Structure formats: structure tokens, C-alpha cells
Amino acid sequence: MPVDGSLRLILPEIIVAGTGLLALTAGLVSRRSRLPGFVSMLGLAAAAYFLLAEVAGETTQIWSGTVLVDGFSTLFKAVFLGIAALIALVSFDYIERNGLPAGEFHLLVLLATVGMMFMAGSLNLITIYIGLECLALASYALTGMLRGSAKSTEASLKYILIGAISSGVILFGMSLVFGVAGSVHLAEINAALAGGTPMLPVLLAGMVFLVAGLGVKMAAVPFHMWAPDVYHGAPAPVAAFLITASEAAAFAAALRIFLVGLPAIQEHWTTVFVALAVITMTFGNVTAIVQTNMRRMLAYSAVAQAGYVMVGLAVASERAVSAMIYYLIAYAFATIGAFAVVILLGRYHPAEDIADYRGLGRRAPLLALTLTVFMLSFIGIPPTAGFFGKFYLFQSAVAAGMPWLALIMVLNSMVSIPYYWGVVQTMYLREGETDAPLPAPAGVRWTAAIGLAATLILGLFPDQVVQLVSAVQVVPALLSGGL
Amino acid sequence: MEYNWLLILIPGLPLLGAALIAAGAQGRWNRSFLAALGCTAVFLAFVATVLVRLQYNAAAPFGSVHMPLWSWGVDGVGLGLLGDSISTWFALVVTGVGFLIHLYSAAYMADDPSYPRFFAKLNFFIFAMSVLVLADGFVGMLIGWANVGVASYLLIGFWHARPAAAAAAKKAYWVNTVGEIGLILGAIVMLQHFGSLYFADVLPQAWFAPQNVLNAVALLLLAGAVAKSAQLPLHVWLPDAMQGPTPVSALIHAATMVTAGVYLVVRAYPIFEAAPWGLPAVALVGIGSVLFGALAALGQNDIKRVLAFSTMSQVGYMMLGAGVGAYSAALFHFATHAFFKALLFLGAGVVIHRFGGEQDIRKMGGLGKSHPFAYWTFLIGTLALVGLPPLAGFYSKDAIVVGALMAGRPWLWALAVVGAGLTAFYMMRLFALVFTGDSPEVAAFQRGEGARQAAAAAEAGVGRSRPVPPLKMVPLVVLTLLSIVGGFFAMPDLSGVPGAAEGARLAAPPAHEAAVAGRVLTESSAATLTIALLLAVSVIGGGLALQRFGPKRAPQTAESGFVKAAGAGFYFDDFYRAVFVRPLRATAGFVGDVTEPHVIDGAVNGVARLAATLSGAVRRVQSGYVRRYALALMAGVAVVLIYFVLMV
């Protein structure tokens, strides 16, 4: 391997993977201690430092085009690192309480993060696929970690089976695209298709399989059916991880694959994504209304939110992409923050019914207020981050001449009000069985506070964030000349 | 010297108050102190409003006080406060009447265990309402709009242990959501077309925008206004909202919040005026609500429901005023109505307490002898509402009706006169049933139903002539005075309001002239005719009611079909239930069944918990659920593939 400094560019990934092994070792040294969590957070911080100090600003392809470092990948990697750190923070108490193997937990989270970083950081279908598999395998194991819980085991099994199918579907799609374009590198695929699409039906079939396979990870209807079960049955921090990071990674990969690799058939995949977006958000919202369990409600809400994000893929303009990224970041913070409260409540009310939130306004006023802000952000009420996420997506849809899609988004947001607002109402208006205060562990408190701060900052200074985000290009500049 | 920062205090102090009271209630602070805190916050906000109004007056005629608060960096989307002719007028009434009702509540709610919570919510409402009226663009207005909805929801459901209150709160919420959808869509269209949501950007441009855009915006905004102001056909929530405590009904569901729709129409009047369908639609909604509310009020037997339908009818007058271009008259009627309707509701609160919680006016009577204070205040409120000179309602209502005639709409004018007659009839019916005749105890005694009932009533403290506590008396007295002299205030005009200058430059349309000249018109012949007619129908209507329901009322006979229909609000509720609620419920249930036939039941019931082993899970998986997921997945792929095979 040439010593050309290219290793430096994947140093963050290497650090994260190494940290995983360290965390595992730490878990072996002192079982059920907090050590692995601290190791993990330190490692993530170091990786983030190297990412921002060394890698940021670089745009280059290394190792025969199997790895790409550019603004887009750096941004997504930073998001993944942040999410992983928050998950580590929020799960201290959870791991201890449920007797999970701390070392293994953090190892799997970190290695899944590595997988996601490669999903966002490559234009090579093979790298993307293996990154996706790293994420998937780690997710299955994390989902099934609560071995004393039938829900968790069942969710894990369902996830493995559906995940295996989706994996096969993605591979099939990639092979069809490879068969037509003769390359696994997205830029070369693009170049091969630029002069015309000779085998259009096969290419379209490949595209459909790619959409479906990635759709499983995004939890797009009708590929979503695993999602509520998994988000409901998995350990709560894992559910938060899957809803935020895994979904974001799937969107990152989809952006690269479709915008860099397959712009030649953009009219076709945007059609599919329009339909998927509409179906997904509507189905998710309507089904969320009838939920009585908090986790299940959040699960269907995650489906609906994926539908909103998909509007970005349906529009597929530069503006839409930055709107998507903004939305994913905003949604990630609010979700993890909300899950911090869910984790706290789950400690006292294992059933996690929405009814268990009765009287939370008195039992834990600050956390209840925080959860209220997250719910407002999910609905999209200003000045929370969620509003601007929806607003930018909305604007991009209108600008792309799809005002009706924007209208459907707005109507869906309206439909979503009752179930999000229902939680707030339950917390403040319904009397709980007890007024006993709920002491929150430090990890939960900090996570909720960070989520709150981020939700408000993103909502109060959206233009700064959007400027940052819109500097990022899905199609890296070094390719646009050659394309 | 600029005192723009005073603007912040108007919503800021009540918000601070709400937060402090909420925190104090956690800390179990002294109840009276918290109530005093709430009253003080609103009083200071009122003082700030007065100061801003003075400052605005000093800067008049084209002045306004502006205070940008926040910009999100998106062009045309931001939040700021604007004190101009319209907004300070509204803010004065909101904080002023709000303060009086705070005072009244301090006595009225004294026995409620959630006393501090009530004040926190009331303060929060004042905050939200001030944001609504003081916002400098549709963004801030929407924020306020949504928050008054929340406050209204919380306060209607204040006694949420009562199922009726909870249901009423939910209903109000849903109807208002429908309106908010309209408002948000309207804002979206405006942002799309005008590139901004600030009044100062949008409204002056409105005169030059294409008609279809204006029509769309006007109708969407009107949908929001109709829902919030309980106008036809989205009025159904208002009568039920009377489940809230009486001060809430007085403040939110009579004096202030329900007039938000009027505020919206007047504020955005360039849009409504420039849109071909705008003003006619507003006027139509207005006159429809005037007549519908008055007719429905005829059949009500609950004192608060009579007043609720009366509110709907009176807000209809304001809408009518706005719809014929008599904006100043509409604003004027808003203020006077706030005075006398708040007075009537507070008086109704006294009455209800007097009868031990009874709200059925057929079971009341004879209050005039035992409670002269209540009698006189309520009488003045009633006469002001009926529109007898020189009370407040006379001036404002006449200005609106005259405006209709001046705008060249004789039909609206005629119907408005008819509405005035109906108003006199139902109000005098209410007054006569409650205050004249025999008290229920006497009536029961005379019917020979025995002393037992009377004794039981006496034991419950009913009928005992308790002095009205001063905290209740002061607001009643002030509101009575305002109801008497409110008509002498100067009407607000629209100079200096965003969009007004451009409208004036554009060879002001006739309707607009009528608005500016509203006060002058009282001298014209049309006005004289109107006044004479209004007085005549009012006296006739009131006289008929007094004759029929007064001291020598005939014994109750079976209700006619019309009265029954009016009592049921002309079956609007049943209609909505059949057309929307039931199908939606059925759909939701259906969706639940179809989309989620197999919820993981792992830990839900004990039997499944026993089987919580890997093999147990495997068996459940094998019994079919996962493969259905996979089938759905592949079916999705197949559908998309088939689409492409067929289409491409």
C-alpha cells in the first residue's frame, strides 16, 4: 500500500473501529461497569476531532475509488459520530439496569457506525454494500440484546429475516445495474449511461430493486413492516440509534447511488420516490394516530418522518438535498432526546404506554417540557428545528414545480398533530397515579438537554445551519468535470 | 424617544406571569399570592399597552411602533411586534378586559383546587392573544393563533374530569385545526406569491396581485377566521365551549379570542378588498351567522348557551361590518361587544352561583328582587347588546348596519335589521326568565310541591342573598360603566396600517370610503332611517319577549318544532357527526386493524411471557407473520416493476 497519506483520510473510521475493540476489552476487564461507555465516547470524540481537523475540507478519491472523502461524506460522518456518542451517553443507565453486556453493546454500535461511515463515504457499490451489511448485522444483534424479553428476541428475528431479504434485493439491484453499466463505481456507471440507456428495462429493474432494498432500511411503506416491531422490541437506545443513524445512512447511500450513479434515469426514480414519499408519510401518520404505546407511536412517527425526508429524493434538487440533510439532523436530535425520556419512563413503567406519561408534567417538569419541545418539533411548529426542516423540504418541492407534494406534506403534518399533541396532553392534563418525582440519571438528563439545545438552536439559527449544509454536494466537485 | 421595547412587555409580562405561577404552583406557594401575581402581570401589560397606544397616537396619523424580534434568515419569514391603529386597539381590549376578568376570577374560582393552574393558563392566554394581535406578519400571527387555540383548549377542558368538558375541548381543538389548515395554506400561498409574510410587504402588494391568487388567499384566510370566530358553518364548538369556567367563557369565548377572525379580516383587508370574492364571502358568512346565531339563541335554555349563540351572532355583525368595508365599525363593535358581553357573562356567573350551579333559565326567576346589583348590571348589559341609545352597542351596531346600506347592499342591510329584532327578542327572553317573575322556590311552593324541596334548596345555600364580593363587583361595575359610555369613544381608523396608503392611492373603492366615514354617516338620511328602524324592531322584539316571558308569563307549553330545532342548534352537530366524525372513527379503526393485525404481544400478556424463549419466538415467526412482511416487500417491488413494464 503506498504511503501517500491516504490512510490519514480514513483515520476517523480506524479510530472508531479501534475504539470498539477497546470498549470490548474494557467490558471484559470490568463487566457491567461504565468503562466501555466512557471509552466509546472518548474514541468518538477523538474520531470527530480528526474528522474535523484533518479530513474536513478534503475532496479526493482514494484506493482505486473505493473510498471517497468529500464534504458530503464528512458531514454525514460527523452526524453519525454525534449520534453514536449520544447513544452511548443515553445508554449508561439502560445498560446497567438491564444487565446488557456493555463491551459488546458499544462495540456493535461503533462498528455499525464504521459501516455507516463507509456507506456515506464511497461511490463504490461494493463498499456501500459492505458498509450496509456491517450496519445491518450489528443492528440485528443489538436488537436482540435483551434476551430476557420476548419482544426483543422476536424483533431481532424478524429483522434478520427481512434484512436478509432486503440485502438480497439490494445485491440483485446492484448486479443488474452492473450488468448494464459494466462498473461498480457510481461515477463510471454515470459515464456509461450518459450516452443513452441501451438496456433500459433491465436498468429500471435494477433501480427498482435498489429502491426497495434501501427502502427497507429507510422504513418506506410497503417495505417498512419490520420497523414498528423492531423499534418497539429493541432496547430503547438501539431503537433510537436505528431510527436516526441507520435511516440517515440509508438516505446518504440513496443520495449517492441515485444522484451520482443514475441521473440518466432520474425521471423514473423520482416518480417512484414521489409515490413512496406520499404513501409512507400518509400511512405512517394515519397508523400512528391509533397507537396507544409510546414506542410504537414513535415507530410509526419514524415511518412518517422518513416519508417527509423522501420528498427530498423525489425532488432531487440541490436545495432538496440540503433540506434533507437539515431535516435528518434535526430529526435525529429530537428523536434521541425523546428516547431519553422514553428510557427514563421505561425504567418505571416497562409497558411504555402513552398512558404512563400521565402526570409527567408534575413528576418531572423539566423533562416533560423537553419532551413537549420534541413533540412540537416532530409536528413542525416554529421555532423548533422540525419546522424549518419541513419548511425547507416544502420550499424545495414548490420550487421544483411540485406544489401538490408540498400540500400533501402540510396535510400530513396536520394529521400528525393529534398523536404528538396527545402525548403533551397526557403529560399535563391527565392526573397520574402518583405525584412522586422521577429522578433522572445524568446520562438521560444530558442527552435530553443536548437534544433540546440542538432542537432550539437549529430552529433559531436555521440559515446558518443551512448555509453549512448547502455547501455540501452529493456529486463531488472532482467528478463533475469528468461526468 | 422611542419606547418600542414596551411592545415586548405586552405579551412578555403575561408569559412571565404564567411561568412564575406554574413554577410557584409546583412549589406550593400561597394561592392568593399567585392569583395576585397573575392579575398584576396582566395589569402591567395593560399599562404597557396604554403607553404604546399613546405613543402611537403621538405618531399618528401614519405612525406605528415596530419591534423586530427574530428573523430566521429565510426571506420574509420572521417575528416581530407591530403597534398600529388596529393592533393597539385590540391589545387594549385584550389586556384591559383580560385584567378585569382576572380580578373576577380571583373571587369566582377561589374554591377550585387548581386555582393557580387556572391563572397560569389565563395568563398564557393573554400572552398568546397579544402575540396574535401584535404580530407584524402572518408568522407571528400564526404562532399566536395556534397558542390561543392551545389556551382555549386547556381552559375549556379545565375541569377535565367532566367528560363533557373534555369532549368540548376536543371538539374546539378539531374545528380550530380545520381553520388553522386554511390559515397555514393561505400563508403558504402568500409566501409563494409575495415572497414574504410580513404585513408591511404583503398587504401593500395585495392591491396588485392576480385575482385568482387573491381569491385563494382570501378564502383560505376566511376559513381560519370562520373557525376561530365560530361563524357559520364552523360554529359548532362554541356552545360546547361553555363547559369551561364562566370567566373563561367571558374572556376567551366572548370578548377576545372569538374575535380573532375579525382581526384577521380587518388586518388583511387589502387582500379581501382586492380579491373579487373576498368581501362578499366575508359579508355572507357574517350575515349568515347573525341570523343563525340569533335564531338558535331563541331555543336555548342554558344561560351560557344563549350567550354563546349571541356571541356568534354579534361576531357575525363584526364580520358583516368588515365584509361591507366598514372596518372601523367592525373594530368598534368588537370593543363595545367585549365590554357588554364580558359583563353579561360575568353577570351570568353571579346568577349561576346564586342558583347553586343551575344553568337552566327555565328553572330561574325572580332574581331582580333579591339581587338588585346583578339585576341592574345585567340589564344594562342586555340593553347595550340590544342596542338601545345611548348605550355602547347602539353606536357600534348602527355603524355596521349603516355601513351595509352605504356599501350598496340593501339586502344585507335588511337582514341585519331583522337580526337586531331577533337579538332584542332572545336577550329580553333571557333577562325576563332569569330576573322577573317568581323565584323557583316560590314557584315550587305555589305549585304546592311542598316545603321539602324549598327546604332542601335553602339548605344547599341556594337563594340565600349573599353579598357579591368586591373582587367580583369591581369588574362588573367597570364593565357596566364601559357598556354605558363605550359608545362615546373615538372609532379607530385604518390610517398608517400596512396596505392602507396604497389602497388610498388607488382611488379608494366606495366601500372603503364608507369605512373611513362611518362616524359621519350617522347624520345622513340613510343613517337616520336605519336608526329609526333598528330602534323600532328592537323595541318590538324586546316588548314581545317581555310580554311572553315576563312576570306574567304563561305556563310552559310544549315546545314547537322550530324551538326544538333551534335548541339543537339546527342539527349541525348531528350532521358533522354523521358526515365526518363517524366515518373518520370507522376509518381509524379499520386502519388500525388492517395495518397492524399483529402487534408484537411478547410482553403484553402473561401467557406469551411464559413462551419467551427463542423457540417460542421462532414458532410465532413461523406461524406466518414475517413471511407476510416479506410478501408485502416483494409485492411492493412487483407493483413498481409492473408499473414500469407497462408505462415505459
Place this chain on the structure above:
Amino acid sequence: MDFDPTRVAFIVVSAIAVVSAFRVVTAAKIMHAALWLGLTFLMLAGVFLLMGAEFLAAAQVLIYVGAITTIILFGIMLSEAAEVRGRGAAPLPVRRDDASLFRRIVLPALAVLAFVGVMVVVYSQVSWPDAPAGLGGDTVRMIGRALFTDFIIPFELAAVLLLIALIGAIVIAVRDNGRREQG
């Protein structure tokens, strides 16, 4: 049509692969299913061979037929659950009513037919390019070279993947004696 031994061989091999794959799903005893799976793998190796991918065929036999099928068989034999091993326990109860007939036979058949039909239509609409002129014999060398030069990062990432699989399997499968209520 000319008699083409390769084509005939391909049809035979792939037909056996499909039939045995079907039997994997429908076999009543899991042991039988595992053996059918082995046969499927073997036939797939045959398909690879017919396409000139010798290395892939060899790997298929070594890994799938040799290792994976064997591990599955071991897994079944070592399993304690009686119904998994298929001895001393009745096979899984199968409801036989009209609805189940629809679900078990008609629906899957429809799904498969629709899928096959669509893919046939897709493939038949395209004029396929001629098969590449052969990869030049030494595919092992080529694959090895590609793996350790161009695709070194995916290759290394695959190592991470294996680690995840290993740890994940342990996490899920290892017996925890101090099992307690979780959720």
C-alpha cells in the same frame, strides 16, 4: 434449434436448483430441509461452472456445500429443542382450511408468478450484448489481485463485518444463567 449441451446442462442444473429450493421451504422436517439446501448450493455451483466461473464454483462448493450446510446440520443435531430436531415431537401443527390454502399456496404462487413474469418481460425487452469473450482462464489470480489491490478497503471492511457477525452471534446466542426481566 441446435443441440447445445451447455444449454441442456444449464436447464437441468437450474431446474434441480429450483425444485430443491422449493423443497427447502416445504419440507416437513428441518433435517430434510437442510439437505435440500445443500443440494441447492451444489446445483448453483454447477451454474457457476457452466458460466465459466471456476473459482466461484469451487468457492461455492467449499464454503456453502461444505461449511455452511455442515454447520446447519450440526446446529440441528446439537439443538435441545425437540421440535427442531424432529424426534419425539409432532411436526408443527398446520391448519388446513380454505384461508390457509389461499395463504400457503395461492398467494405465494401468485407472487412468484407475477415476479417471474415481470422479470421475463424485462429481460425479453432487451437485446443482450454478446457474452464477454472469456476472462482469460486464470480467474483465481485475477480475483486475488483485485481483492488485494483495488478492493482492499471493502475487503478489510468485510473483516469488520465478520467480527460483527461473530460478536453478534455470541451476544444473541450465549446462555445467560442470570436471566431476568428486561424491557
